[in-house]
Amino acid sequence: MTSLFDLSGRTALITGSARGIGFALAEGLAAAGAGVIVNGTRADTVAEAVHRLESEGFKAQGRAFDVTDETAVADAFAQWDRDGVQIDIVVNNAGIQFRKPLVELELADWKRVIDTNLTSAFIVAKEAARRMIARGTGGKIVNIASLTSESARATVGAYTAAKGGIKMLTRAMSAEWASSNIQANAIGPGYILTDMNQALVDNAAFDAWVKSSNPSQRWGKPEELVGTAVYLSSQASTYVNGQIIYVDGGWLAVL
Ligand code: GCO
DSSP: OOOTTOOTTOEEEETTOSSHHHHHHHHHHHHTTOEEEEEESOHHHHHHHHHHHHHTTOOEEEEEOOTTOHHHHHHHHHHHHHHTOOOOEEEEOOOOOOOBOGGGOOHHHHHHHHIIIIIHHHHHHHHHHHHHHHHTOOEEEEEEOOGGGTSOOTTBHHHHHHHHHHHHHHHHHHHHHGGGTEEEEEEEEOSBOSGGGHHHHTOHHHHHHHHHHSTTOSOBOGGGGHHHHHHHHSGGGTTOOSOEEEESTTGGGOO
């Protein structure tokens, strides 16, 4: 009996996966048997990530493109069509952070955060779902949400709005795509040790706040998100739709 969690024969596109959480998820899905496609904006870091995965014996390829650019995304999928690459799993992980009070936030910076963290998930999932529906094969969409999908923190307003949007976009995807056997769900990471958060880790007061705000009393590690990503990408979750699974050390569960 093959494992419910076996991703062998599946191809997974993970956006923003040259480093950080995205790379950890690409590595974890590959370890579960998926062929993975690494994405990022820079060809050199994408190539380095693919090389790391191949050196671990995994099936990996890469494509550098800007997930906020509709034409670039369409071109990427058209190339995969020509190459006979069927994308079965999309992890919408690409994201940036920009910390500034709303009253000082420039519109251009607001748009950049919304485009990268929210709109890109729509653009990429639309291209993938069109093909999944046309093929009749079903598929998996795993969006990366955040604690800020539920609660706001001062100075990350654009990010919070985007991640709140990810929560409801995930449900909207379920509303339209579940009947095509596409399960759209999300992972809500707590405070995870990543480059994006290094400035917070290095801030003693913020570090203490994170550790005192979740019952696990520590930051999470990117690899601690892998099990949930494999679950939501596998046959173990075929009747799960529109959900966010928080991997946050218990942060949202306690006062
Ligand atoms: C911040 C952090 C958070 C975390 C994560 C929490 O500045 O508060 O970047 O946004 O990255 O999203 O779930």
